[in-house]
Amino acid sequence: MTSASFKLIRQQHQKLSQQLHHHSYRYHTLDQPEITDSEYDQLLKKLLDIEAQHPELITPDSPSQRVGSTPLSGFSPAKHVTPMLSLENAFNGSDLRDFDTRVKRFLSRTEDLQYLCEPKLDGVAVALTYQQGKLIRGATRGNGLTGEDITQNVRTIGAIPLQLQNDYPEQLEVRGEIYMELEAFRKLNLQRREEGEATFANPRNLTAGSLRQLDPKLTASRTLTISCYGIGAISGEMPATHQQLLEALSHWGFKVNLSIIQTADNIEAVIDRYAELQAIRETLPYEIDGMVIKVNSIALQQELGEKSRTPRWAIAAKFPARQEQTVLESVRLQVGRTGAVTPVANLRPVNVSGVTVSSASLHNWDEISRLDVRIGDTIVVERAGDVIPDIVRVVLEKRSGNETLISEPSHCPSCGSKLIRELDEVVPRCQNLDCPARLKESLKHFCSREAMDIEGLGDRQIDQLLRLKLVNSIADLYRLRREDLFQFERMGDKLADKLLKAIAASKQRPLENFIFALGIRHVGKHLAKLIVHHFDSLEKLAATTTEELLALHEIGPQVSASIVHFFNAETNQKLLQDLQELGVNPHKEERISGDRFQGKTFVFTGSLERFSRKEGTALVEAQGGRVSGSVSKKTDYVVAGAEAGSKLTKAEQLGIQILSEDDFLQLIEQDIEK
Numbered sequence: 001m002t003s004a005s006f007k008l009i010r011q012q013h014q015k016l017s018q019q020l021h022h023h024s025y026r027y028h029t030l031d032q033p034e035i036t037d038s039e040y041d042q043l044l045k046k047l048l049d050i051e052a053q054h055p056e057l058i059t060p061d062s063p064s065q066r067v068g069s070t071p072l073s074g075f076s077p078a079k080h081v082t083p084m085l086s087l088e089n090a091f092n093g094s095d096l097r098d099f100d101t102r103v104k105r106f107l108s109r110t111e112d113l114q115y116l117c118e119p120k121l122d123g124v125a126v127a128l129t130y131q132q133g134k135l136i137r138g139a140t141r142g143n144g145l146t147g148e149d150i151t152q153n154v155r156t157i158g159a160i161p162l163q164l165q166n167d168y169p170e171q172l173e174v175r176g177e178i179y180m181e182l183e184a185f186r187k188l189n190l191q192r193r194e195e196g197e198a199t200f201a202n203p204r205n206l207t208a209g210s211l212r213q214l215d216p217k218l219t220a221s222r223t224l225t226i227s228c229y230g231i232g233a234i235s236g237e238m239p240a241t242h243q244q245l246l247e248a249l250s251h252w253g254f255k256v257n258l259s260i261i262q263t264a265d266n267i268e269a270v271i272d273r274y275a276e277l278q279a280i281r282e283t284l285p286y287e288i289d290g291m292v293i294k295v296n297s298i299a300l301q302q303e304l305g306e307k308s309r310t311p312r313w314a315i316a317a318k319f320p321a322r323q324e325q326t327v328l329e330s331v332r333l334q335v336g337r338t339g340a341v342t343p344v345a346n347l348r349p350v351n352v353s354g355v356t357v358s359s360a361s362l363h364n365w366d367e368i369s370r371l372d373v374r375i376g377d378t379i380v381v382e383r384a385g386d387v388i389p390d391i392v393r394v395v396l397e398k399r400s401g402n403e404t405l406i407s408e409p410s411h412c413p414s415c416g417s418k419l420i421r422e423l424d425e426v427v428p429r430c431q432n433l434d435c436p437a438r439l440k441e442s443l444k445h446f447c448s449r450e451a452m453d454i455e456g457l458g459d460r461q462i463d464q465l466l467r468l469k470l471v472n473s474i475a476d477l478y479r480l481r482r483e484d485l486f487q488f489e490r491m492g493d494k495l496a497d498k499l500l501k502a503i504a505a506s507k508q509r510p511l512e513n514f515i516f517a518l519g520i521r522h523v524g525k526h527l528a529k530l531i532v533h534h535f536d537s538l539e540k541l542a543a544t545t546t547e548e549l550l551a552l553h554e555i556g557p558q559v560s561a562s563i564v565h566f567f568n569a570e571t572n573q574k575l576l577q578d579l580q581e582l583g584v585n586p587h588k589e590e591r592i593s594g595d596r597f598q599g600k601t602f603v604f605t606g607s608l609e610r611f612s613r614k615e616g617t618a619l620v621e622a623q624g625g626r627v628s629g630s631v632s633k634k635t636d637y638v639v640a641g642a643e644a645g646s647k648l649t650k651a652e653q654l655g656i657q658i659l660s661e662d663d664f665l666q667l668i669e670q671d672i673e674k
Helices: 003-029 037-053 093-107 182-194 203-211 216-220 242-251 267-279 298-304 365-371 436-447 459-467 474-479 493-508 511-517 525-534 538-542 546-550 557-568 570-581 613-622 646-654 661-673
Strands: 077-079 088-090 115-121 124-131 134-140 146-148 171-179 225-234 262-264 288-295 314-318 323-335 341-352 355-361 378-382 390-394 601-605 626-628 637-640 657-659
Touching (some): 093 288, 093 298, 093 314, 115 267, 171 203, 203 216, 242 298, 262 267, 267 288, 288 298, 323 436, 341 378, 355 378, 355 390, 365 390, 474 493, 511 525, 511 538, 538 557, 546 557, 613 626, 637 661
Parallel strands (some): 088 314, 601 626, 601 637, 637 657
Antiparallel strands (some): 171 225, 288 314, 323 378, 341 355, 378 390
16 A cells, blocks of 8 residues: 555544544434434444554544443433443445354354344433342443433333332343334324424434433423343343343343344344345334344353444444435535645435435545536435435436536635645645634644643634634634633623633643644544653654654654654744743653553453542553453453452453452552562
């Protein structure tokens, strides 16, 4: 692969990551998605495909490493006993056969496996906790580790038992999908139309909004139900198969979709069932968007374990996205913080599977040329693929001859500067560092939580700063005065003081956050951390050479050239000097470091009291070790807290060294002393 090709791939990866982070927040935290689940899944698949071919691009902040987003403050946080993982996606029989091959390879077996095939309901995942048969907590998935406590709301749902029946276990956490059936959804929308109220776009949005009402009476007025599909934790013995697990849940009083769930004795039978379920999709009383396939044996599930965000023993086979025709009415140009100018199609609004679509990604002018798409064309738009829907093709038979070609711009739509398109790039770029559009995106990035974390400076506030011409560069943020802020809409004394305090506090952010905040091309959070590990100060980094950077693991020619170019640019040197004079003093965090655990793998299990999993992971990684979510023959240590379950049992069977929390801390202290 040429360096130019790899550069393009890296750029695609960075763009996908930014888009996924944005839409994860809109979907999981605000319940206000801008795109459909199908579009998000396809976007994530693109990212995972890139990372599978180029694992060097995987960073700790990649959407692939994470599940979801953080909960809102309107509800109390609810920590899950075990993580609520998401699933990898398949889109056809070939993807399912690849999944079967991966599972067999991991298990070192060639014989067929039995799978369980379940409809994938389009609802909201929840965890229900029971003690002595009584419901004590209901929680949303949240970020997979911590959700929101919605106990009072789930108590209003008739399908959720408040008291279990029939020899139930003493401790139990059940996972399920809360949803609304189509008939109830249609009736509610009809009622709202008659009362002059806004209707809901789809049952999933209605369900999410209902569960997050602060008044449980409103939740009770919505006809919600549930289908349970798994167990997060249980006291006592697990059933031998997942099918038996579902039967046990039904036996204890839970609603389980047993009538439509089937086993398949091999992957070809799974593919047949996928086709059958897709064929009857429209006849079901609820919405489904695919089929979940699970290895039926619980013992094999435990042996397979999980990756950072997904289990190895399950996959979601998604149904094809639906398509509609509409007209491309105009094209608007967007300018990013690196100056990249990209085209977006404005469409005649069209309803695609319950969602009104009014724009679609055109990606770049190479893609426009490939599609031969023009303003005025009738096009096929698909709700799958990118941050906004994709244009699949032009309906050429409807072309009248009055359509207009979409020309690549020669000047920036924001500042009017001449655009330059490098030979190895697919988009032109604005080279003006003072471009208002570039400055806006740079300010948003600089103030973001992962960067300088200036709370209170969001999109709306940054728009006002630019409109009022209070900032012309990032450094101007630190020149803002109290009287400047009073020019904002709805700005009072307390809010102004809080914002100035947040700006002042950001002056002492860690060096790795500051480097990330600068927006150096190709330098994300992971590389910023790696760079800080090698360089003691910003001054040393600014004086580095391409050769010194290339000597670092994970840094290639594109990244090294980008870093050197950034610090050699006079405008950036002036910016850094201004920030220093204004008191911005990023520091390298002092961490215990070493390589004593180099090549060693730790697994944390059970309820930890002396430290959190995050803290334990940091201690291990500081000594060169790694932390895994599952126990295997390659595991060196298992750190077991209270109520440790199957991971501890498996570690004992494999003869892996087991450490208590105290043992682990003593091991760390021994290393510190050395």
